[in-house]
Amino acid sequence: MHINDYLIKNETIFLSKLFNLLRIDSVSSDSSRKDKMQEAAKYWAELLNELPLDVIEIHQTDGNPIVYGEKILNQNYPTVLVYGHYDVMPEDPIDLWISKPFEPEIRDGKIYARGADDDKGQSFIHWIALKYLLDEGMLQCNVKVVLEGEEEIGSSSLAKWLDEHKDKLLAHVVLVSDTGMIAPDVPTITMGLRGLTYLQVEVTGPNRDLHSGLFGGAVANPIIILSHIISKLIDENGHITIPGFYDKVMAVSDQERKKLNEAPFSEEDYKQALGVRELFGEKEFTVLERIGIRPSFDVCGIWGGYTGEGAKTVIPSKAYAKISARLVPYQDHKEIAQLIKSYIEQIAPASVKVKVDILHGGQPYVMPSDHPAYLAAERAMKEVFGREPVHLRSGGSIPIISTIEQKLGIKSLLMGFGLESDAIHSPNENFPLQNLWQGVRSVVAFYSHFPKVMHEN
Numbered sequence: 001m002h003i004n005d006y007l008i009k010n011e012t013i014f015l016s017k018l019f020n021l022l023r024i025d026s027v028s029s030d031s032s033r034k035d036k037m038q039e040a041a042k043y044w045a046e047l048l049n050e051l052p053l054d055v056i057e058i059h060q061t062d063g064n065p066i067v068y069g070e071k072i073l074n075q076n077y078p079t080v081l082v083y084g085h086y087d088v089m090p091e092d093p094i095d096l097w098i099s100k101p102f103e104p105e106i107r108d109g110k111i112y113a114r115g116a117d118d119d120k121g122q123s124f125i126h127w128i129a130l131k132y133l134l135d136e137g138m139l140q141c142n143v144k145v146v147l148e149g150e151e152e153i154g155s156s157s158l159a160k161w162l163d164e165h166k167d168k169l170l171a172h173v174v175l176v177s178d179t180g181m182i183a184p185d186v187p188t189i190t191m192g193l194r195g196l197t198y199l200q201v202e203v204t205g206p207n208r209d210l211h212s213g214l215f216g217g218a219v220a221n222p223i224i225i226l227s228h229i230i231s232k233l234i235d236e237n238g239h240i241t242i243p244g245f246y247d248k249v250m251a252v253s254d255q256e257r258k259k260l261n262e263a264p265f266s267e268e269d270y271k272q273a274l275g276v277r278e279l280f281g282e283k284e285f286t287v288l289e290r291i292g293i294r295p296s297f298d299v300c301g302i303w304g305g306y307t308g309e310g311a312k313t314v315i316p317s318k319a320y321a322k323i324s325a326r327l328v329p330y331q332d333h334k335e336i337a338q339l340i341k342s343y344i345e346q347i348a349p350a351s352v353k354v355k356v357d358i359l360h361g362g363q364p365y366v367m368p369s370d371h372p373a374y375l376a377a378e379r380a381m382k383e384v385f386g387r388e389p390v391h392l393r394s395g396g397s398i399p400i401i402s403t404i405e406q407k408l409g410i411k412s413l414l415m416g417f418g419l420e421s422d423a424i425h426s427p428n429e430n431f432p433l434q435n436l437w438q439g440v441r442s443v444v445a446f447y448s449h450f451p452k453v454m455h456e457n
Contacts, residue, residue: 003132003440003444006135007440017047018104018121019104019113021040021043021047021115022102022114023102023103024036024039025091025102026040026086026149027089028063028149029089030090037065038065041058041064041067041149045069048127051131052134053070056068059161061160062160063149063150063157064148064157066147066158068145068147068165068168069145070142070144071130071134073139074142078141078172079142079144079171079172080144080171080173080174080175080373080447081173082146082174082176083147083175083176083412084119084122084126085119085148085152086148086149088114088115091114091427096427098428099112099113099428101113101114101427109432110430110431110432111430111431111433113429115429116422117419117422117424117430118178118422118424118425118429119178122418122431122439123147124436125177125443126145126175126177126443129440129443132440140448140451141450144168144171146158154360155403158400159407162404162408163407166408172410172454173371173450174401174404174410174411174412175413176398176414176416177416178398178414179392181418184419184432185387186390188389188416189378189413189414190394190414190415191366191367191414192364192367193365193393193394193396193402194295194326194364194396194397195326195327195328195333195363195399196326196333196362196397196399197333197334197337197340197361198300198322198324198358198359198361199322199324199340199359200356200359201226201322202318202357203225203226203318203319203348203352203354204222204318204352204355205221205222205225205351205352206315206317207317208317209314209317210314210317211314212314215315219315220351220352221315222316222318222352225319225349225351226319229344230321232347233297233340237281237282237283238290240296240325242339242343245336248331248332248335249330249331250328252289252293257293260289260392260393261288262391263391264390265288267279267287282294291395292393292394295325298326299321299322299323301322303319303320304316304319305319322359323340330364333361338358341356362402363399363402363406364397365402365405365412366393367411367413372454373411373446377389377442377446380448384445385438385442401414415442417436418431419432
C-alpha cells in the first residue's frame with residue numbers, strides 16, 4: 001500500500017494514539033508529577049509493542065525512566081537509533097491557553113496541546129513511519145529506539161545510562177526529530193547546533209544597603225560596577241572581548257557560508273516581526289551566520305537594589321546577573337566558562353567582591369554534509385517536498401546530541417518538522433497536521449534511501 005493511502009486509512013487511529021500521549025502531563029521539572037513520567041514511559045512501551053519491536057524495555061533511573069526498543073532484521077542491514085523525549089515543559093501561564101494544554105484539540109489544521117510539537121508529536125512521526133514500514137514489509141534497516149524523560153531538564157539520567165549500555169546502542173546514525181523547518185513548504189536539515197555555557201555573577205559592595213545620600217559618592221554601587229563589568233565583555237559591534245574566546249572557533253568555508261545563506265530570509269521581515277528598527281552583531285557576518293556559525297554572548301537577567309513601587313534611595317549591598325554564551329565547534333563549554341569567570345574576576349575593581357558560579361553547559365555539534373545519513377535525508381526530503389532541503393545551522397542547543405556523540409561515537413541526523421509558529425515552550429503550543437504527515441513521508445523515504453547510500457559509500 002502506498003504511504004498516502006496508508007495515512008488516509010489510519011489517520012483517525014493514529015491521531016487517537018497521539019492524543020492519548022499528549023493527555024499525559026509529563027512535566028519533568030515538576031517533582032509532583034513523577035507518576036506521570038512513569039505513565040508516559042509505560043504508554044510508549046505499549047506503542048513500541050504495537051509496531052511490534054522484538055525487544056522492549058523500561059529502564060528505571062535515578063530520575064525518570066528510559067524506554068528502549070529494538071528490531072534487528074538482518075545483521076547486514078544498517079542500524080538506525082531513533083531518539084526522542086516524552087517529557088514536556090510546564091504549561092504555565094495557564095490563563096494564556098485558548099484550550100486546555102493537556103486536552104489536545106484540532107483547530108485550523110493544527111493540533112494544540114503541550115508537547116504537540118516538542119517532542120511528542122515529532123517523536124510520534126517515527127512511530128507511524130515504522131508502523132507503515134513493518135506492516136508493509138518494507139523496512140531494510142535495523143532500528144533501535146531510545147525515549148527519555150529528562151530532555152527539558154538536562155538529560156542527566158540518559159548521560160549515565162548511555163555509559164552503561166554502549167554495546168546495546170551500536171548504530172550507524174542517530175535519527176532525531178526535535179528541530180524545525182524554515183517554512184511550511186521548505187524542507188530543512190539542521191546540520192549544526194550551538195553549544196552553551198551559563199553563569200551567574202554576584203557583586204557585593206557594602207555589608208548592607210546604604211542611604212544613597214549619606215554614602216553616595218564614597219562607596220561603590222554594585223549595580224553600577226556590575227554594569228561596567230558586563231560592558232567590558234562585548235563591544236558595540238557584537239565582538240566578544242574575553243581573551244581567548246575565539247581561539248578555537250571552527251572556520252567555515254565560503255562554500256558552506258554560501259549554502260547557509262541560500263535559506264529564504266528577509267532582514268526587513270525579521271526586524272518587523274521582532275519590533276526592532278535595527279539589528280545588532282558582527283558586521284562581517286550575515287544574520288543567518290551570526291545565529292548559526294558564530295558564538296554569541298548575552299545577559300539573560302540582571303537585578304539588585306530596590307525595584308518596588310515608588311522611590312527608595314539606596315546603594316544596594318549586592319547585584320546579580322545571569323549570563324550565557326552560545327558556542328560553536330570546536331569551543332568547549334567548560335573552557336569558555338572558565339575564561340569568562342577568570343576575566344570577570346580579573347577586571348573587577350577592589351571596591352567590590354565578585355563571585356562567579358558556573359551553572360551548566362553543553363557542547364556544540366555539527367553533522368558532516370557528506371555523511372551517508374545526511375545524503376539520504378537530502379534525497380528523501382527532495383522526493384517528498386519536491387525541492388532541495390535547506391541546510392541550517394541552528395542558534396539553539398540540544399545538549400544531549402553532543403553527549404550522544406561523546407559517549408557513543410555516533411553522529412545524529414537532525415531531521416525536524418516543527419515551525420517557529422508552533423510556540424514550543426509557550427502557551428498554545430501546536431503542530432500542523434500537514435507537518436505531521438509530511439514528516440512521516442520524509443522518514444519513510446529516509447529509510448528507503450539510507451541503505452542505498454550506505455551501499456554506495
